[in-house]
Amino acid sequence: MSDLLEINPNGLYCPAGDFYIDPWRQVSHAVITHAHADHARPGSDRYLCASPGKHVLRTRMGNNATINTVKYGEHFSVHGVDVSLHPAGHLLGSSQVRVHHQGVTWVVTGDYKLQQDSTCECFESVPCDVFVTESTFGLPVYRWPEPATVANEINTWWRANADSGRTSVLLSYALGKAQRVASLLDPSIGPIYGHGAVMKLVEAYRASGVRLPPIDRIPPRSRKIGGGRGIVIAPPSAAATSWINRFGETSIAMVSGWMLLRGVRRRRGFPQGFILSDHVDYPDLMQAVKASGAQRVLVTHGFTDIVARLLTERGLQAEILPTRFIGEERPDDSDVDKNLEDGLQHRDSESTD
Numbered sequence: 001m002s003d004l005l006e007i008n009p010n011g012l013y014c015p016a017g018d019f020y021i022d023p024w025r026q027v028s029h030a031v032i033t034h035a036h037a038d039h040a041r042p043g044s045d046r047y048l049c050a051s052p053g054k055h056v057l058r059t060r061m062g063n064n065a066t067i068n069t070v071k072y073g074e075h076f077s078v079h080g081v082d083v084s085l086h087p088a089g090h091l092l093g094s095s096q097v098r099v100h101h102q103g104v105t106w107v108v109t110g111d112y113k114l115q116q117d118s119t120c121e122c123f124e125s126v127p128c129d130v131f132v133t134e135s136t137f138g139l140p141v142y143r144w145p146e147p148a149t150v151a152n153e154i155n156t157w158w159r160a161n162a163d164s165g166r167t168s169v170l171l172s173y174a175l176g177k178a179q180r181v182a183s184l185l186d187p188s189i190g191p192i193y194g195h196g197a198v199m200k201l202v203e204a205y206r207a208s209g210v211r212l213p214p215i216d217r218i219p220p221r222s223r224k225i226g227g228g229r230g231i232v233i234a235p236p237s238a239a240a241t242s243w244i245n246r247f248g249e250t251s252i253a254m255v256s257g258w259m260l261l262r263g264v265r266r267r268r269g270f271p272q273g274f275i276l277s278d279h280v281d282y283p284d285l286m287q288a289v290k291a292s293g294a295q296r297v298l299v300t301h302g303f304t305d306i307v308a309r310l311l312t313e314r315g316l317q318a319e320i321l322p323t324r325f326i327g328e329e330r331p332d333d334s335d336v337d338k339n340l341e342d343g344l345q346h347r348d349s350e351s352t353d
Helices: 051-061 147-163 177-184 196-207 236-240 242-247 262-267 282-292 304-313 333-348
Strands: 006-008 011-014 019-021 029-031 046-050 067-070 076-078 081-087 095-101 104-108 130-135 167-171 192-194 231-234 250-255 272-274 296-302 317-320
Touching: 046 051, 046 081, 051 067, 051 196, 130 282, 130 304, 147 167, 147 177, 147 250, 147 272, 167 236, 167 242, 177 192, 177 196, 177 231, 192 196, 196 231, 231 236, 231 242, 236 242, 242 250, 296 304, 304 317
Parallel strands: 019 029, 029 046, 046 067, 104 130, 130 296, 167 231, 167 250, 192 231, 250 272, 296 317
Antiparallel strands: 006 011, 011 019, 076 081, 081 095, 095 104
């Protein structure tokens, strides 16, 4: 008996419903979990996403793309296959795709997190027979601090910079992370500015009804904007360009789950890093798998072989689901080897529940 979903040259395909989930190439009908480029590729005939993510997906796909939406939890039939979208908690409009046919239910999570985030709907556990999970931060060493703790660290750093007349520059991914970071900032410290790539998506978030603090575009030929009390949110790529020199004396920090690894922060030249990720960490990944009730788990995007082995040790049927796209950039092999060793020792010293 063939699987309800299968991999072909275009990506993850549902033969019974004749649609793809996050296809790798141009297809007729694409169901999209979220608008990051490794999940939403341009050129397909029709896109379907959760209604909160329409403006964001439109920003990424362009005005000519045909985008249809459904509400979270709304069931619809595609050639007799029952499909519904459920919150994934990754970013605005991110969805898990539930596919049910002939008594079998699959859930494709896309990217997801269980932590609270005021800029998007919280993750919803969906019972299923087969659970498809990412594993971007699937090593046992990855355990995220509470967002409130990280917010306090960021605002304390910003306040110290402002008191010294240094412009703070926070590097974070333009879609999802940047808006989440903005929601954690204390605007009483000083003005908040956004790089152009960030502002396009801030506007999409606002158009979708998400409340964010005041964020201004960076004025042309700016120099020490905000009198050195301001904070600038910019994509990581901006750190390697002359663009950043326009702000005078700066203090630069990266916001990422990878900042948990001191070696990564040191080699990438970031004197300051804050640990905040929009992906699930190891304990929450295991919690999500358990809550799904699935006995079969397909692992993709990240530390697939390691996570599949750890799940197999828990008595589940775990397999690797291939992907063409990596998603967030992983650290180099030396970081992986060291933190795998440390993480497995951590795992072996605690309960597997």
